Amino acid sequence: MLVNGRKMDFENITILMLLQNLNLDINKVVVEVNLEIVSKENYPDYILNGEDKVEIISFVGGG
Amino acid sequence: MEIFLNEKSIMVDEGSTAFSLREIFKKDADIVIYNGFIIKEDVLLKNQDRLTLIKRGEIPTMQELEGLMVSRHTPGVHEKIKNARVGIAGLGGLGSNVAVSLARIGIGYIKVIDFDVVEPSNLNRQQYFIKHIGMKKTDAINQLIAEINPFVKVETEDIFIDEKNIEGLFKSVDIIVEAFDNPNSKALLVNTVLKKMPSKIIVAASGMAGYFSNNRIVTRKVGDNFYLIGDGESEARPGCGLMAPRVAIAANHQANTVLRIIMGERDV
Structure with a gap:
């Protein structure tokens, strides 16, 4: 699958597992799968497949 | 033709120029803004042009103020x-x-x-x-x-x-x-x-x-x-x-x- 434009090799992985794998905090991210925003509540159940294009925005503090 | 002087619509004769209107409306204006841009040389005005005349340092009335403030925007913006x-x-x-x-x-x-x-x-x-x-x-x-x-x-x-x-x-x-x-x-x-x-x-x-x-x-x-x-x-x-x-x-x-x-x- 494509994650932020980069090819990654994962099979049957949920969004939550992907975020944990990438060491990202679920409370600081916006996740888009095939241009659709996915709600935080769905991260544990949403299973990604090989064709999916995933975009993860991870916010850092400061403003 | 119609032009906008300090954002107010006025009718002027064909052939009017920016500086000719300054003579008529605000002789002491030292800043002349033509369609969002300060001009130093006279220009021939066209229909729908915008002209703003400002005397440096003069405090405008509230009514005048908004027109003067927007004068540096490109017209239509x-x-x-x-x-x-x-x-x-x-x-x-x-x-x-x-x-x-x-x-x-x-x-x-x-x-x-x-x-x-x-x-x-x-x-x-x-x-x-x-x-x-x-x-x-x-x-x-x-x-x-x-x-x-x-x-x-x-x-x-x-x-x-x-x-x-x-x-x-x-x-x-x-x-x-x-x-x-x-x-x-x-x-x-x-x-x-x-x-x-x-x-x-x-x-x-x-x-x-x-x-x-x-x-x-x-x-x-x-x-x-x-x-x-x-x-x-x-x-x-x-x-x-x-x-x-x-x-x-x-x-x-x-x-x-x-x-x-x-x-x-x-x-x-």
């Missing part, structure tokens, strides 16, 4: 900006700078939301003055905007934004500027707006601490209704504080993105 409705979530380094820029260009309606008061550690990057210390940020920014451009309608809300109140707070605006400090609040607002408010556009920011290169701060269009500004990684943390220049660069990326959206320019 002001009407759209005046009708725009923008919300700003958070009034720190990003939000206070965005608010001031949007007020200067004459946005018609700005809704500002923050729960905090101005404190001394804000002054290194936020638009407040020493006299504002202890004041609610919403009241301080309201006062500042009134002094910059009294023709902006400002609505303030002194409240902490959470998942439950987001929809109600931003109902009255078309474009939302995410200007929080806290990354969890940033993500919450963006997720909620994109998921539950499909008619709104959000302009968010992430990564503007320190004094890293100016040019790493960029504007990205992530989705049709989602713009993201910043370098994406320079987090405010011990040893890497937030400072006026870079925060203001990011804030004005946000403000210009808002302006571009208002003018129908949806690409970055």
